Amino acid sequence: MANDKKKLNVVGFLCNWCSYAGADMTGLGRNLYPSNIKIIRIPCTGRMDPMMIIEAFHNGADGVLVSGCHPGDCHYSEGNFYWRRRYPHLKSLLEHFGIDKRRFHASWVSASEGKKFAEVVKKVVAEVKDWQENG
Amino acid sequence: MFKVAYFPGCSLSSTAKEYDVATRLVCEDLEIDLVEIPEWICCGATTAHITSELTASALPAKSLIWAEKHNMTITSPCSACFSRLKMAHINMEKDAELKKEVEEVTGEKYNGKAEVLHLTRVMLEKYGIEKIKEKLKKQLKGLKIASYYGCLMTRPPEVSENDRVENPMIMDNLARALGAEPVKWAYKTECCGAAFSLTKTEIVRKLTGEILKDAKACGADLVMVACPLCHSNLDARQPEISKLLKTNFNLPVLYFTQVMGLAMGYDYMDLMLNKHFIDPKPLLKAKGII
């Protein structure tokens, strides 16, 4: 696995119903992914307060991933739509603050997409690493 | 008038000269400008890809790069050349390392932008079957045509991008547009043994024999092809296969551009129909086409 032995810290916010369950599925399927990600369970991506992401970067996280249900599949009907609208604004705001766009990611992973979650983490870690190494 | 980069391929400058001639004639009428790629080199055919992956991509790459530079769709009337060109394009797209190696050995850069289409698709899809109909001078009434697609024009599907893999209809639609009757038969995409023509001739005789048998059984008057290799197997080897199977097929095998040429009013010698081993003259006379 492309574990980065250097310090590389990604904070992952996963919604309880789809992505967190999807990450559980990754484990059930024994699909490996880099250990650099630390997962925080939240009820829904709609609960994501932009402050949490800013806090993560402020505390020195190298990357942040927010993952929720596919649009239309939200357990709470519309939570992920709120997040979907918030994400691009936040991303451009963070870029304005000097947070490289390779450091902040969002994805949709359903409860059955264990393999996909592993792929998402690999991709995010690779991008953060790219930022770290190549600036 | 639209311009297309033309890759005739080795066979069309020798054994399949008549295909080249007919293609150029028809394209002139359809106002498709075939720009022959200068200094093109052989696509490598089957030999290249069973000997070296790099050769198989490097040889077509030179033509692809030229077409890309001149911003033209690249086409070949030969199914094998088409397949190799397209395959090289796809392989380089999929495999960055291979692309790098190809760029190293050819000394040129390829951006992966060339569009490769078989001549049938250039004519029938890009140009359009309705527009072809307008150019026709006569209808090939009563002619039962078995369209033979063979392998490399149809498979694999990501290369051919044909209407469908197993029962393609593109040439059958052309036959109908020309006023002829397309024959429904089962062997239209079966292999003729192409590459083994010289090395394992017994296999070619068997496979081609089965194709001819099915075409005949399904009532075809002639077989329409779009590949010089299929043609040489079906046509030039037909007498020996007939002898082997103790029958006489006497089934003329024509290139699709020749058949189009007939409907566009060209005559026997214009289309070099005399070059075929199985002379189509008696058939065409009987049907009142020439």
Next chain:
Amino acid sequence: MARIGVFVCHCGTNIAGVVDVARVAKYAESLPGVRASIDYKYMCSDPGQNTVIEAIKKYNLDRIVVSACSPRMHEGTFRKTMERAGLNPYLMEMANIREHVSWVHSDDKELATQKAMKVMEMAVAKVRRSEALSKMYASIEKRALVIGGGIAGIQAAIDIAAAGYKVVLVEKEPSIGGRMAQLDKTFPTLDCSACILTPKMVAVAQDPNITLMTYAEVVEVCGYVGQFDVKIKQKAKSVNSKCIGCGVCITKCPNKKSLSEFNEKLAPRKAIYTPFPQAVPNVPVIDRENCTFFKTGKCKICEKVCPTGAIEYSQQDEIIKEKFGAVVVATGFNIYDHSNYGEYGYGEIKDVITSLQFERLLNSSGPTDGHVVRPSDHKEVKNVVFIQCVGSRDEAKHRPYCSRVCCMYTAKQAMLLKDHYPETQSYVFYIDIRSAGKNYEEFVQRAQNDYGVVYLRGRVSKIFERGEKLIVKGADTLSGAQVEVEADMVVLANGLEPRSHAKELAQLFHMSYDQYGFYNELHPKLAPVETAISGVYVAGCCISPKDIPDTVAQASATAAKVCALFAKEKMEVEPLIAAVNPLTCSGCETCYNVCPYSAIEMEDKEVKRGDVRHVAKVIESVCKGCGACVGSCYCKAVDLKGFSDRQVMNQIEAATQELSTKDKLQSTI
């Protein structure tokens, strides 16, 4: 200062095989507030839980962290443990070091151990800010909704009704019966399918506790367990309750342009029809898209011939609102459409038919009265080739799963054919025979030994027509030979897939489904009929392909679950909901607008003496705890219990800090 206990589970070797659990426990001791840390082989076992309780007592702990598996697995277990130890169950956090660590980082034990320590540390950080929450209860509407009138839905409805609860059974076709009604006989007993199914269909119709709604669909769902508000669309049947089911209208209807869905399009049906003679309810419907009257305004023959005046052209679709406490979803399956198989003729060769079509041909009340004839020329057949795994175990067609029933029904169909016509010969192309089940393997052996069915191990590469015959080009990999069979008919064992509308229905209930559209059960082994949505249960082929016995077993299981739920007077619900701090609320109404449940109301409240403000308030019984209001509040006046800002911020802080260097090895994470 909090007194926290950390309990690290080995989960046998599941965790301990990768993560150095002792080191994780040791590291926990170094964290502020942690008074005890213990590792144990199986924390969820009885002795494991007792260890937790004893430690709580011994060290006077007030909150704990269990470092084990996913909270989705055992959060409930350990909350109960907390209660038994006399603590508030919400002062417990789980650190997921199995699904999120040991199973996914097994390639590097050192990194996995370090991550496990970090994950545990994050949970400790969170639990430090946890608050005691009091339990909440909700009432239960003791009526069940069953969606799908196949054998699964029928069984579930009968079982729930038998316990004395009211059931509404919704079916989108004009009759219940589903796929089982289409079958001729069932394996491995060769029971006549109709003979065992129709009594159950009648039982449904006659049960006073069951309301049958056919030709109806669920269109909207709100609410949650105990209180689902469901809108059902009753499509206009154009026939009212005066109908006595005499069938004269059907006989006299001159329009037979449509093809019968029930007979798999092998025969026409009238514009006014019941799917099959034994339909329940035995009331016809008018197919308005094809009815001459609805298209041209002329005809009205059915109205003229009806002896009871039951035809009612003016009927309209009706939306019916109902409240339910629980839902059973049993929508069943479709068979794979083989027009994607070019090599098998793109579905255009008439005598290449599906297994379900063959089932109809075999059936004595089918379109040919049980005569197995070719659809192209109605000639009887001699040689029939069966091809298994069409749309199953085929990655190229995006159906990599095994459909589980095809091996068996193919053997059955080959045997039934021989029973009907002893002079016929069947050939079966298979890859592997999967006959796990009581008397299944014996059944397949019988097909081969007693019925002389020729089994060939290999897939078919191509089918083409030669004259009247079909040439099947296959292989027998056991002998290494290419095999060519001249057949009169080819029967494809099409695989099973979910109904085409399965995804839309899942979205109504917010159920999760896999990439093919099969519904996800809550746990594949231990909660096979529950879904992530409490109060919604699933049964039958909408979860995965399965045979009739398994389907019926699952249906009864859902009924047991529903009855267990209804047996309670009121139901405990999680208190993980939002709360507004009126002192900081600006009354902007953003939360009021974003709440998907309308659980926020605005009120004028005296927040301080003499200070009345327009502020938001959470209606506790309606809030589902999604946190949309929390994420959108401008002045941080709303917070979410169990996932509060302070809890999450603590977790973020822990996640971004390096491991403390008290751990002997230098951290590299």
Next chain:
Amino acid sequence: MKYELQLKNIKEGFRKDVERLSKQKISNCYQCGKCSAGCPVAYAMEYPPSMAMRMIQLGMHDRLMSANTSWFCVSCETCTTRCPREIDIAKVMDTLKIMAQAGKYKVSDNEVPIFDWIFLKSIELTGKIYEIGMIGAYNMLSLNPFKDVFPMGVKMILKGKISFIPHLIYNPLEMIKNIMMFRKIRKKDRERIYEKNV
């Protein structure tokens, strides 16, 4: 027939070579036999394609490479098109031939390799195929000098289908570039197949 399973043949060596050079996952094959069923030349092969895949899985290189299987593959791509496990079987067959012709494994055919050598030499020297030279050379080297001369060859010449003059690239600079290109390719191929500097 008895075969002693050797882990080194299954885990590395032959099977790994095939997987590396063909970029196909051989373990995907579950032996459904659809490739063998549709293969137009399987009747002439010692082992049909599906069995060849199994032999690669088990690392049976001796047996497979001394069989005619890969040399009889006509590259019609039927197997690749229909494989339910999405293995490019035709490419695997190509790879077996590439490995053999590069000298890494045994060459068990004496027609195709000679033809390939002449064919590619023709392209290297002239940029195109010089049929009559090629056919002549092939017939000589394959010790069957009069193959296809009567009546087909003669008739071809009479119909003007075969020309005696080679079609050359007209620009000598291009010709030299062409020859240089082939030289570079050969070097890279050796590196790739023998895993030098890779």
